[in-house]
Amino acid sequence: xxxxxxxxxxxxxxxxxxxxxxxxxxxxxxxxxxxxxxxxxxxxxxxxxxxxxxxxxxxxxxxxxxxxxxxxxxxxxxxxxxxxxxxxxxxxxxxxxxxxxxxxxxxxxxxxxxxxxxxxxxxxxxxxxxxxxxxxxxxxxxxxxxxxxxxxxxxxxxxxxxxxxxxxxxxxxxxxxxxxxxxxxxxxxxxxxxxxxxxxxxxxxxxxxxxxxxxxxxxxxxxxxxxxxxxxxxxxxxxxxxxxxxxxxxxxxxxxxxxxxxxxxxxxxxxxxxxxxxxxxxxxxxxxxxxxxxxxxxxxxxxxxxxxxxxxxxxxxxxxxxxxxx
Amino acid sequence: xxxxxxxxxxxxxxxxxxxxxxxxxxxxxxxxxxxxxxxxxxxxxxxxxxxxxxxxxxxxxxxxxxxxxxxxxxxxxxxxxxxxxxxxxxxxxxxxxxxxxxxxxxxxxxxxxxxxxxxxxxxxxxxxxxxxxxxxxxxxxxxxxxxxxxxxxxxxxxxxxxxxxxxxxxxxxxxxxxxxxxxxxxxxxxxxxxxxxxxxxxxxxxxxxxxxxxxxxxxxxxxxxxxxxxxxxxxxxxxxxxxxxxxxxxxxxxxxxxxxxxxxxxxxxxxxxxxxxxxxxxxxxxxxxxxxxxxxxxxxxxxx
Numbered sequence: 001x002x003x004x005x006x007x008x009x010x011x012x013x014x015x016x017x018x019x020x021x022x023x024x025x026x027x028x029x030x031x032x033x034x035x036x037x038x039x040x041x042x043x044x045x046x047x048x049x050x051x052x053x054x055x056x057x058x059x060x061x062x063x064x065x066x067x068x069x070x071x072x073x074x075x076x077x078x079x080x081x082x083x084x085x086x087x088x089x090x091x092x093x094x095x096x097x098x099x100x101x102x103x104x105x106x107x108x109x110x111x112x113x114x115x116x117x118x119x120x121x122x123x124x125x126x127x128x129x130x131x132x133x134x135x136x137x138x139x140x141x142x143x144x145x146x147x148x149x150x151x152x153x154x155x156x157x158x159x160x161x162x163x164x165x166x167x168x169x170x171x172x173x174x175x176x177x178x179x180x181x182x183x184x185x186x187x188x189x190x191x192x193x194x195x196x197x198x199x200x201x202x203x204x205x206x207x208x209x210x211x212x213x214x215x216x217x218x219x220x221x222x223x224x225x226x227x228x229x230x231x232x233x234x235x236x237x238x239x240x241x242x243x244x245x246x247x248x249x250x251x252x253x254x255x256x257x258x259x260x261x262x263x264x265x266x267x268x269x270x271x272x273x274x275x276x277x278x279x280x281x282x283x284x285x286x287x288x289x290x291x292x293x294x295x296x297x298x299x300x301x302x303x304x305x306x307x308x309x310x311x312x313x314x315x316x317x318x319x320x321x322x323x324x325x326x
Numbered sequence: 327x328x329x330x331x332x333x334x335x336x337x338x339x340x341x342x343x344x345x346x347x348x349x350x351x352x353x354x355x356x357x358x359x360x361x362x363x364x365x366x367x368x369x370x371x372x373x374x375x376x377x378x379x380x381x382x383x384x385x386x387x388x389x390x391x392x393x394x395x396x397x398x399x400x401x402x403x404x405x406x407x408x409x410x411x412x413x414x415x416x417x418x419x420x421x422x423x424x425x426x427x428x429x430x431x432x433x434x435x436x437x438x439x440x441x442x443x444x445x446x447x448x449x450x451x452x453x454x455x456x457x458x459x460x461x462x463x464x465x466x467x468x469x470x471x472x473x474x475x476x477x478x479x480x481x482x483x484x485x486x487x488x489x490x491x492x493x494x495x496x497x498x499x500x501x502x503x504x505x506x507x508x509x510x511x512x513x514x515x516x517x518x519x520x521x522x523x524x525x526x527x528x529x530x531x532x533x534x535x536x537x538x539x540x541x542x543x544x545x546x547x548x549x550x551x552x553x554x555x556x557x558x559x560x561x562x563x564x565x566x567x568x569x570x571x572x573x574x575x576x577x578x579x580x581x582x583x584x585x586x587x588x589x590x591x592x593x594x595x596x597x598x599x600x601x602x603x604x605x606x607x608x609x610x611x612x613x614x615x616x617x618x619x620x621x622x623x624x625x626x627x628x629x630x
Binding site (some may be wrong): 015022027031140143146153262263265270282293296 | 470610612
């Protein structure tokens with residue numbers, strides 16, 4: 001078990017580094033901050049441009065610049081943006097904002113998605129199955145930026161109807177909010193509701209489809225009939241023997257789904273003006289900042305790595321064959 | 327004959343019931359597909375959307391970049407079916423133009439990326455050894471790299487360039503998962519008698535791959551290409567939404583939705599018209615893909 005996870009971990013770390021290196025190289029080769037600097041009105045003096053050129057180490061080859069950045073990053077210093085602000089402080093704040101959204105959305109999405117998938121498989125071709133199937137098809141066909149916008153205006157309608165402003169849909173907390181720790185948590189939760197629904201809805205659609213077919217595969221199997229024949233109640237047989245087996249293929253999907261979620265997160269953050277990693281990435285690309293792009297890529301890669309590892313652990317926990325083999 | 331191997335049993339079962347008729351695999355799949363109402367409806371919608379996107383502009387007096395100086399932000403009316411935007415462009419003409427672009431990009435990317443995954447997966451699986459390891463490593467790497475990020479970073483490269491560069495980039499990041507599935511299937515196919523026979527008869531490798539291995543997964547590839555069209559349209563519109571995709575003055579559904587998002591409550595037609603067409607198309611593609619998958623799946627039951 002430990003050997004199996006260790007092998008996976010080494011593989012993931014190498015992939016992480018290579019992915020970050022490629023993103024850094026691509027960004028460094030494409031971006032031209034000096035060009036942006038020259039376009040400023042009034043144009044900065046040539047000496048300033050030259051100083052900036054050296055400060056950004058643009059005269060060095062890209063692999064060397066990557067190594068400098070990576071050495072700093074491993075020591076907890078992710079460098080500066082090309083305008084000179086330190087990235088590291090910004091990173092932790094933004095990572096907190098994004099993770100809050102992603103984790104809550106993922107947990108809600110997986111739980112409800114699995115539940116609906118099982119429901120729809122157990123009552124196959126009943127009205128509930130048709131409703132769930134069609135609803136997930138519609139959600140999966142709706143891009144996040146449309147879904148988010150629709151929910152945002154839905155929240156506006158709800159607020160109008162109830163004559164309140166309970167559902168917040170821009171920013172991640174009230175600017176300048178003062179209060180106790182608990183009050184501030186409550187404030188943040190209000191801002192979380194609509195964006196979390198946006199993220200979770202998509203995942204519910206995604207996971208319920210797969211869970212439905214995984215469950216259907218299991219439902220007809222001999223071991224489930226045996227379990228029932230031995231006298232287990234239907235519910236117990238379905239949960240302990242059926243669902244547990246049907247969750248095994250899903251475990252791999254959870255890791256993969258988290259990677260997809262990050263792209264969805266970029267849009268959700270943009271639509272609800274959250275100042276998270278996704279928004280930062282788009283800003284970094286627009287302002288042609290190699291360090292920001294590399295930092296966000298590393299963050300995304302590490303997230304995918306952690307979720308991949310978690311799904312490996314889950315896989316091993318669910319499937320005894322994996323544990324025995326290694 | 328080998329092509330039908332999996333379905334010999336089901337096909338002959340059907341033949342027993344109605345002895346006068348021998349059902350070929352193609353007919354069987356077609357029959358099963360026809361029984362799925364939603365999938366059929368999806369197919370009709372897709373065909374109609376393609377026809378609409380390419381024919382409708384001929385019947386509308388407005389071009390997508392024409393300006394109507396007498397109607398700014400006007401609501402839908404007989405003159406402007408979907409209203410106008412704030413500089414007086416006809417939204418219907420724009421949506422049709424965007425639909426054209428998105429549908430063309432979707433179709434091209436779907437076909438190209440499925441072809442790439444077929445070739446890469448089959449080559450890796452059939453050759454094994456170093457080729458397998460290198461190709462699968464590249465596949466894993468591309469899976470880790472968020473495609474959205476790479477295409478977004480590379481977007482300055484195709485700012486002035488042809489939109490076909492954009493198509494190539496989208497296709498380059500859309501083939502990896504299917505390639506893995508194709509490889510897995512190839513691993514079992516390459517030990518089968520008909521492949522070994524072809525090999526010992528001296529057929530070159532590329533011929534074995536294209537003539538003996540890939541036709542055996544035609545159904546998987548067709549389903550995959552269909553679903554990829556939907557995925558490609560979603561990726562294209564997402565990138566265009568952020569301005570990393572189709573570049574102005576050209577429009578795609580993504581750029582139109584981006585322009586309409588801010589005024590979705592005040593001038594809803596700017597947002598709802600392109601978003602509605604986008605959802606309709608992707609939904610239709612997904613329904614067809616799902617129906618096809620069930621129809622080609624020999625285990626899905628129902629001999630006819």
